[in-house]
Amino acid sequence: MTLVARITFVILVGATFAAFFVAQRLKSEPPVITVRAITQFFSPNGDGSKDVSNLSISTKVEDVATVDVVDIDGDRVRRLREAVPMAPYRPLRLVWDGKDDDGAVVPDGRYRLRVALRDEGRSAVLxxxxxxxxxxPTPQVCLGDPCQKRDPRLQNIVSxxxxxxxxxxxxxxxxxxxLRILRTDLAxxxxxxxxxxxxxRYARKRWDGLDEAGKPLPPGTYIVQARVRDAAGNIGVSPSEFEPGAVSGRPGLTVRGISAEPPVRPVTAGGRTEVFVDARGAEFRWRVRRVGERxxxxRGTATDPKLVFRAPDSHSGVYLLELRAGRWSTTVPFLVQAKERAKVLVVMPTLTWIGRDRVDDRPFDGLPNTLLTGDKVRWPRMFAGDHGLPAGFAEDIAPVLVFLDRRKLRYDLTSDIDLDLTRNPRASDREGVILAGSMTWVTTALGRRLRDYVEDGGKLAVFGSDTLRRGVRLRVVNTDDSGTLERPxxxxxxDPFGTRVARERRTSGPVTLSEYSDASASYGLMEGALDLPDFTRLEEATSIGKGKLLSGVGQPLTPEEEAAAAESGKPARELRPALSAVQLxxxxxxxxxxxxxxxKLDDPNVAQVTRNIYDILRGVQPRIRSEGR
Known part of the structure; x- marks a missing residue:
């Protein structure tokens, strides 16, 4: 090794040792820069809560400082102050709004301050x-047991x-x-x-089930909404929106007095009938009567949720199971099919009953599952409705059944779910079919079979508005005893028969409907009835597709409308049938x-036409009858 190389080596070794001892001295000395205050968590999102980090630093010596914000890798993202004089122990207050030198909000993460002291000739990252x-934050709410627990104890249905x-x-x-408790099953x-x-810091809140006034919640469907603020000031609300499929956890709560789940398919007269009754463990009384009869x-008393009894051994009809537990009561319908066969089959719209009923199914998200919201609905299920009765049953269906029963017009009885599962009806074994009430949803298969039934020679009457125009998928599990309604x-x-129907039209006052002059009076639909008075709501057909109009009843043109059309030269209002018979x-x-x-079944004209429809369905020529005249 040459002399120069030896000298250079000695100098480098000496410099290394000197740097080491200087570093050790600096480490052992008290820090020159002190952080007096710092906002460790903040959210620069402009919501007014913890939008900035408030900082305060001081030095032990007088100096000129430059302060930067650096990321976790030490790269500068924002210069807060440059060449600012600092007096000993006098705090320098700074504010960082979470933005970089270009004015953009920095990515989420950890950041530090870097302070450079000019006179000291060094910088430090705090x-x-x-x-x-x-x-x-994204909180979750679960009732009964923690959300992460397997096989949790469910407490989503309470008394x-x-x-x-x-x-x-x-x-x-x-x-x-x-925590906010909200009721979700009301309009x-x-x-x-x-x-x-x-x-x-507590994961559980025990609630006494009372409202703000200290009263027990009435039966219904509720949801528990959590509002959480994290350390950075961000607010998380769950659920943030009340939409099917958007709710996580098990925040739903159903308060129940007494409810029942009747069979959705008909039971045979005199046969075994099973109804699941939820009285929350209390004893309940029950009794059975036919619709329209006192x-x-x-009757009986029970505590077992599985209520079993023999169906009335009589003519086909809808019966009401009335239940009472303490001050709570409910009434649910069930269908009984007679042992003797009738020519006319009446179909109950159980798909629509279930699809409209506002019940919170599993996994108990606190939102009623209905087909109206596009949700998936389980069947069978508890009937909530109007104290158990399905929507529209008392107003639209019961009067028609009572009309038939009191005139001893016999019929068979089934449900649309049963028709879908049994591949009925067939024109070869049913002369006539009545669709009672609004059958809002129909499966594609059943709609096709109804059309085939008519085209093959069957006669079908549709009572009810907004019928057979919406589709739904009927999914079956557990050997035809249960399933789901999906994809409404x-x-x-x-509709399946090719008829196009306009939106319901409401007239300014009662109008009288009459048969069109070009319709065939010999068909018999209006036999014994000159007109139908005092109607204000009309669902008129705009097209009957490939069918042939046999009889059409609607609102005729008034003299004023005819005069106005003649004076203006414009076509008069198109005559559209609200009541029609179409050959298909x-x-x-x-x-x-x-x-x-x-x-209006008490009106003699309406009653006469209803009898005419029944006669047409069973293959009998209508005739004039004394209906209340």
Missing amino acids: QKTMNVDTKA QGDRAIDIYIRGRSRSETT GEPKLVRTLHRKG RIVK TQPAAA GKGTVIRVGLPEWPS
Whole structure:
């Protein structure tokens, strides 16, 4: 090794040792820069809560400082102050708004301060971090047991007397959690009934089941909404929107007095009938009567949720099971099919009953599952409805059944679910079919079979508005005893028979309907009835497709309308049938597009036409009868 190389080596070794000792001295000395205050968590999202990090630093010596914000890798993202004089122990207050030198909000993550002291000739990255967090927390609410627990104890269905409802919050923070109890099964927006507060460090809140006034919640469907604020000031609300499929966890609560789940398919007269009754463990009384009659045909007392009894051994009809437990009561319908066969089959719209009923199914998200919202619906299910009765049953269906029963007009009885599962009806074994009430949804297969039934020679009458225009998929599990209704569709332009129906038209006052002059009076639809008075709601057919109009009844032109058309030279209002009989193939479809029809069955003309429809369905020529005249 040359002399120069030896000298260079000695100098380098000496410099290394000197640097080492200087570094050790600096490390052992008290820090020159002190962080007096720093906002460790903040969210620069402009919501007014913790939008900036407030900083305060000081030095032990007088110097000129430059302060930067650096990321976790030490790269500068923002210069806060440059060449600012600092007096010893006098704080320098700074504010960082979470933006970089270009004015853009920095990505979420950890950041530090780097302070360069000009006179000291050095810079230091302070160890305390600032956490930029703009992501709102996503809490979950579960009732009964924690959300993450397998096979949890469900507490989503309670009685009005339950006083220990456990609410678990997942994803909480150290801040206070606010819980809002809202009722969701009423018309309009969810209604707030109670607000609860819980310290953030606790996962469970035990609620006494009372509203703000200290009263027990009435039976209905509720949802528990959690509001959580994290350390950075972000607010997370769950559920944030009340839409099917958008709710996580198990925040739903159903308060129940007494409810029942009747069979959705007919039971044979005198046969075994099973109804699941949920009285929340209480003893209940039950009794059975036929629709339209006061006479009780069966009664009893039970505590077993599985109520079993023999169906009335009589003519086909709808019976009502009336239940009472304490001050709670409910009434549900069930179908009984006689042992003797009748010529006319009446079909109950159980698909629509179930699809419209506002019941919260599993996994209990607190939102009623209905086909109207496009949700998936389980069947069978508890009937909530109007104290158990399906929507429209008392107004649209019961009057028609009572009309038939009191005139001893015999019929067989089934449901649309049963028709779908049994591949009926067939024109070869049914002369006539009545679709009672609004059959809003129909499966594609059943709609096709109804059309085939008519084209093959069957006669079908449709009572009810907004019928057979929406589709739904019937999914079956467990050997035809249960399943789901899925994928409801929007209304189609035409029903399965090709008829196009306009939106319901409401007249300014009662109008009288009459048969069109060009329709065939010999068909017999209006036999014994000159007109139909005092109707205000009309569902008129705009097209009958490939069918042939046999009889059409609608609102005739008034003299004023005829005069106005003649004076203006414009066509008069098009005559459209609200009540019609249309030949399709070898059979006939009778459509009653008058929603007020069931409420007017006491009118002699309406009663006469209803008898005419029944006669046509069973293959008998209509004749004049004394209906209340």
